Amino acid sequence: MSETALADHKHAVATKAAAKLAKPVKGSREELESLDDYELVKRFTKGNSDAFEVLVLRHKRQVYNFIYKMVGKPEPADDLFQETFMRVLKNAHTYRPRAKFTTWTLQIARNVTLDYFKRENLRQHVSLDANVPGDEKPLRNLIPGNDPPSQDVLLSKELLEEVQGAIKRLPVHQQEALVLRVNEGLPYAEISEIVGSPEGTVKYWVHEAVSALTKYLGKRGLT
Amino acid sequence: MDTREAKVQLPSYLIGDLAPKEAAMLEGHLDVDPQAKAAKDSMARQLLPVMNLTAPEVGEPALSKLFVDARRELEKPVYQSSTMWQELRAVAWRVAAVLVVGAVLGLSIYGLTPGNTIVGQLTTSNGIVQVLRAGDVIETPQGVPMTLDLKSSGARVDMDGSAALKVSRSGEETIVEILRGRVIVGAGTKPQVVECGESSIAIDAHSVAAIDFDTPFRRIVGQGAVVELQRQTISDVARDAERLYGGRIETSALPERVAKRRISLYGVGLRRDEFLDAFKSAVERYGVAFKAEGKNLSLSYTGTAGNTADESESVLKVAPLSGSLLYTQEGDSRRLSESLSQAVVVEDSTVTNLESAAGAMKAQRMVVWAGRTDMPYFKLDATVSNYITDASRNGGKVVVASALPAGTVLTEGGLRFKTGALIKVGEQIEIALPGAKGGKLLGVMSSGIEVAKGDDSNTRYFVPVSAGR
Known part of the structure; x- marks a missing residue:
């Protein structure tokens, strides 16, 4: 066999081997991780708990972030996260792949969070225009110098807590639209599906929320 | 546009909601209106902590409890019995469908007999x-x-x-x-x-x-023997790197929208340093920096707003x-x-x-890639003239060059040679090309790169990736 033919043969063998290696064993964790969301839903509705776990691990960050930014504390957020995914599990037979799995799950997370607000009677809306204890302390003190935005600003825990507090004082529909759009970066079409309101309305809410927050933060000395 | 109109548009601009045309108009105005520019800077400072709010990870006990509860729920007979019923029903439908088709059309119809598939x-x-x-x-x-x-x-x-x-x-x-x-x-x-x-x-x-x-597609064979990460989020690539090479890559400091930016990375036989170099280079354009802390790394966001346009999961061209x-x-x-x-x-x-x-x-990149095909009815010269506008003036052409050196790692933002040299899109690349010693790197695909000859934009080179290490 000539050198070129030998090289070609080796390459062909390597190609075949790579193709073989690339297929994970059926039913293994690796195979489950390679499946799309709908396939995993189908698997766990047949009793495969590993498929459910892969799905939770895949989307836990986005779902938890949304819940946490709505409620602002880890303790209820952990409980609401569990409740969301248990509802996902129990209602999986109603899921249709017309909607993205994350959209469907965030709809559930939203309902769970709103139920919690209602149950705990937590959303007594306080306008950002109203004075609340602590407002007298100017936020400027939390920002080193008057430099352009930098990582230093991001590291100020106190500032972030202030901002989180301000966000919680927005009307709930503005808060959820703001979190899904500005923090989670979802497209308006998807947010519209999650909150069940038209895209134009959601855009208006986000715009209102941003304007109210910047106005409030400006009043508090963050300029 | 006046200062008032500019200020009205600022919130949408800063969160990336303005259409590119409107954003360009506003940016043009900001250059000549110091009052509006000051308002923009102030609002950007106010929005920065809003956009960068982070959340902790879900607590481990909560996750464990959820998995235990889920397992208990899934063990209930209702899941098992519905499964049996669903499977029986699916089989019954398939059998019925085959019988009906067979009866109506007859088994001799082309395509149904096993030999004709x-x-x-x-x-x-x-x-x-x-x-x-x-x-x-x-x-x-x-x-x-x-x-x-x-x-x-x-x-x-x-x-x-x-x-x-x-x-x-x-x-x-x-x-x-x-x-x-x-x-x-x-x-x-x-x-x-x-x-x-x-x-x-x-x-x-x-x-x-x-x-x-x-x-999105992800395939990792062995310890980096084959790495194909296509349109994966920055945080997912970090998790893959941890699984592959050990150590911790902390991404919690990244704003959520930055952590979710999608990148692609392709390589064969990658060591940790090769993978991480390519990863660093791919995320740099989103304002993400790496900091080493012993064996671990942490990723931080150095930019301000960055690219805030919506990014879809998939793109079809x-x-x-x-x-x-x-x-x-x-x-x-x-x-x-x-x-x-x-x-x-x-x-x-x-x-x-x-x-x-x-x-x-x-379509330009697809045309360059297609340059190596000898497809029937394909008139490459005419296609180049229609799709590569700056190469059409003097009869542009696509030349397929020899493969890149083995061990080259490709990302959509550039490439890393096995020697450690990093070349970004838009920079000069020195490789042997037919009739040239190098050129400008114009783009990267999973299968190779597009290069323009230094002083001659009429010639585009497609340089395929080498399949081996």
């Missing part, structure tokens, strides 16, 4: 030929293109490396379904139908189409490289012609029709 043949880049049957899924490894010849329609399909498709039969017609990657389809004497997600592409007889379906085609999605049909330099781009089910310059820009 062969739809064509598959040829690897090394000339190995395999029989192709209806229902086969063909996946090409990274850097290994393959060719399909479909016997019923006479069509030919050139698959790039890291692509996947499925062939099926509908009566006498063979349908190609693209699952991911870049393919060039040349119809024979009959039109050829190609499906891709919700899109259907009917390629006219003797026409050639380029289809690029950029969708379709362009006729020769002749014409009919693109259809949910009843909406658009005819595209190569002579008009047309193309469509589909993001989140939204179809954008691009004509002349815009179509040419989107």
Whole structure:
């Protein structure tokens, strides 16, 4: 066999081997991780708990972030996260792949969070225009110098807590639209599906929320 | 535009909601209106902590409890019995369907007898030929293109490396379904139908189409022996790196929208340092910096707003490289012609029709990649003139060069040679090209790179990736 033919043969063998290696064993964790969301839903509705776990691990960050930014504390957020995914599990037979799995799950997370607000009677809306204890302390003190935005600003825990507090004082529909759009970066079409309101309305809410927050933060000395 | 109008638009601008045209107009105004510029800077400072709010990870006990509860729930008989019923029902439907079809059409109809399910043949880049049957899924490894010849329609399909498709039969017609990657389809004497997600592409007889379906895909073989990470989020790539090479890569300091930016990374036989170098280079353009802390790394966001435009999960690009085609999605049909330099781009089910310059820009990389195909009916020179506008003045051409050195890692933002040298898109690259010592790196694909000869933009080189290490 000539050198070129030998090289070609080796390459062909390597190609075949790579193709073989690339297929994970059926039913293994690796195979489950390679499946799309709908396939995993189908698997766990047949009793495969590993498929459910892969799905939770895949989307836990986005779902938890949304819940946490709505409620602002880890303790209820952990409980609401569990409740969301248990509802996902129990209602999986109603899921249709017309909607993205994350959209469907965030709809559930939203309902769970709103139920919690209602149950705990937590959303007594306080306008950002109203004075609340602590407002007298100017936020400027939390920002080193008057430099352009930098990582230093991001590291100020106190500032972030202030901002989180301000966000919680927005009307709930503005808060959820703001979190899904500005923090989670979802497209308006998807947010519209999650909150069940038209895209134009959601855009208006986000715009209102941003304007109210910047106005409030400006009043508090963050300029 | 005046200061008041500019201020009204600032919130939308800063969160990336303005259309590119409106954003450009506002930016033009900000350059000449110091009052509006000061308002923008102030609002950007106020929005920064809002945009960068982080959340902790879900608590481990909460996750464990959820998994225990879920297992208990899934052990209930209702899941097991519904499964049995569903499976029985599915089998019953299949049996009924086969019986009905068999009774009505008879088993001798072409395509139903087992011997007639062969739809064509598959040829690897090394000339190995395999029989192709209806229902086969063909996946090409990274850097290994393959060719399909479909016997019923006479069509030919050139698959790039890291692509996947499925062939099926509908009566006498063979349908190609693209699952991911870049393919060039040349119809024979009959039109050829190609499906891709919700899109259907009917390629006219003797026409050639380029289809690029950029969708999330992840394949890692062994300890980095083959790495194909396509359109994966920055945080997911960090998790993959942890699993592959150990150590911790902290991403919690990244704003959520930055952590979710998508990157692609392709390599063979990657060591940790090679992987991380390519990763660093790919995320740099999103304002992400790496900081070493012993064996661990942490990623931080150094920029301000960065690119805040929506990013869809998948992008489909379709362009006729020769002749014409009919693109259809949910009843909406658009005819595209190569002579008009047309193309469509589909993001989140939204179809954008691009004509002349815009179509040419989107299709350019596909044309360069197609430069190496010897597809029947494909007139490369004419296609280059129609789609590579700056190369058309003096009769542009595409030249296929020898493969890149083994061990080169590709990301969409640049490449890393095995020597450690990093080259970003837009920079000079020194490699041996036919008739040149190097040129400007114009773009990177999973299967190779596009280079323009230094002083001669008429010549575009396609430099394929080497399949070996």
